[in-house]
Amino acid sequence: xxxxxxxxxxxxxxxxxxxxxxxxxxxxxxxxxxxxxxxxxxxxxxxxxxxxxxxxxxxxxxxxxxxxxxxxxxxxxxxxxxxxxxxxxxxxxxxxxxxxxxxxxxxxxxxxxxx
Amino acid sequence: xxxxxxxxxxxxxxxxxxxxxxxxxxxxxxxxxxxxxxxxxxxxxxxxxxxxxxxxxxxxxxxxxxxxxxxxxxxxxxxxxxxxxxxxxxxxxxxxxxxxxxxxxxxxxxx
Numbered sequence: 001x002x003x004x005x006x007x008x009x010x011x012x013x014x015x016x017x018x019x020x021x022x023x024x025x026x027x028x029x030x031x032x033x034x035x036x037x038x039x040x041x042x043x044x045x046x047x048x049x050x051x052x053x054x055x056x057x058x059x060x061x062x063x064x065x066x067x068x069x070x071x072x073x074x075x076x077x078x079x080x081x082x083x084x085x086x087x088x089x090x091x092x093x094x095x096x097x098x099x100x101x102x103x104x105x106x107x108x109x110x111x112x113x114x115x
Numbered sequence: 116x117x118x119x120x121x122x123x124x125x126x127x128x129x130x131x132x133x134x135x136x137x138x139x140x141x142x143x144x145x146x147x148x149x150x151x152x153x154x155x156x157x158x159x160x161x162x163x164x165x166x167x168x169x170x171x172x173x174x175x176x177x178x179x180x181x182x183x184x185x186x187x188x189x190x191x192x193x194x195x196x197x198x199x200x201x202x203x204x205x206x207x208x209x210x211x212x213x214x215x216x217x218x219x220x221x222x223x224x225x226x
Contacts, residue, residue: 004158033214042202043159043216050211059215090158092214099208101147106158 002027006091006107013085013114019078021110023091031094032074033104036060036087043090049074078112086114119203124221127193135188135220137203142183147206150177150188152199153219159202162188198224 035043045058063082095102151159176189202219
């Protein structure tokens with residue numbers, strides 16, 4: 001089945017450790033996105049990528065890094081510089097659609113808890 | 116970026132219609148109105164989108180005001196499965212599409 005696969009679903013880490021969250025898609029979409037969601041809050045954009053080897057900072061990029069070496073993959077690293085990393089992380093890809101206004105497809109999310 | 120404003124929460128009785136409002140007074144002529152919904156502990160899913168005309172699909176209807184400064188997502192008959200957070204967002208055409216979401220409206224469906 002086509003879709004977005006995020007792993008791991010749950011992750012526990014000690015403070016000060018870097019963590020990498022995986023996001024893989026087999027939808028052949030060029031654009032991909034990473035969002036962070038805190039309890040009772042909306043989605044905040046961390047990074048987005050329109051094409052391989054290119055990505056842009058979103059609204060809360062500090063303390064995070066990404067890479068886009070393959071079309072299918074857009075991993076997110078939560079670095080030790082991120083002051084409050086405990087959150088629910090969502091990855092999405094965008095269907096180009098008509099005129100570039102296609103829908104976003106989301107993964108099931110990764111819940112990171114820093115102890 | 117043009118912003119949207121939605122009520123934080125709404126309630127509806129099961130099997131009754133639900134009208135979820137969204138204000139977007141600074142919408143530009145090329146902005147599309149998109150709606151997504153997020154069930155608990157899941158990623159959001161697409162519901163519907165439109166530009167100027169009202170739109171219908173199997174999930175919902177979208178009514179867009181004539182001046183496009185507001186829109187309403189209509190669920191014709193709410194079920195318990197429709198309890199979710201509903202996001203109204205604006206999307207513009209073009210290359211670098213920075214897609215952002217607000218807090219959305221949390222819909223509670225009462226049996």
